[in-house]
Amino acid sequence: MPHPSYARIADVLVTFEGTWTSYRRLPPHAWRGSTGVGLCHLVYGVPADADPAEPAELAGARGAFVHCAVPGVGDHPWGTLPHSLEPVR
Template sequence: MSTLLVPYYEHPSVRPAEWDALIAAAPRLYGVVLNPASGPGDAPDESFAEVAARLRAAGTRVLGYADTDYARRPSADVVRDLTRHRDWYGTDGVFLDQVTSGPAEFAYYRRLATAVRGTLALNHGTTPHPSYGRIADVLVTFEGTWSTYRRQPPQPWRGGTDVRLCHLVYGVPDGVDPAVAGADLYCAVPGVGDHPWGTLPHTLEPAR
């Protein structure tokens, strides 16, 4: 059965009820992606440190967000983000975003993997070359709209079985559960546009 990996990119002081709902749902979650400022930011944020501690206390892993810009970002900058997430928020691993899917840049990500302590999730947004399965715990093999997900489902994974596959779907209507065979983890949110991950799955939305 698929479980939830939730990227939620809203500040706890702005959306406290939503963060409370995430923490209350801890038994149903694989993890939550923490993203204070398109990464850890330039200084610790007490509000994010608090929710990270509450999530961990509730038994949910916390993954720090870091952008790799499709292997164009200097690896030292990415490693700095990983260190800040770990030192400031006590993260249990990392969610690397904008990850390439071809083999040409694999060495870049293999080097980054050596700096990760804990869980490594790679967001390719599409099915990557099988080599990535050797360094990651989670591969995001789809990120896109619900309409695209229905028309063009993810390609089958041809790599090993010791990695979890994840689908991230947005623009999902209420009452629809897109969890399908082939995905160990998923997140389906109603949000659309440039910031869909500022919304929670319908099943986690707090009561109004």
């Protein structure tokens, strides 16, 4: 969790980056920082069988208006597209 003073200089502030498992276990809560900054959550390791609406619902419940949830894992999970943006086969 970033220190609230970062909110004074940010337009968007990442308040969560971690695995899908950790994100799902995280209780809903509002960040105690500035209300003028947009919050962002970055989630990786989302399984293909996860409900596609769940990441957005959890982000909204936790006060994040920007979120990205990808299936990637390892050293560079952000090199993958969210399941909803993958081409249909």
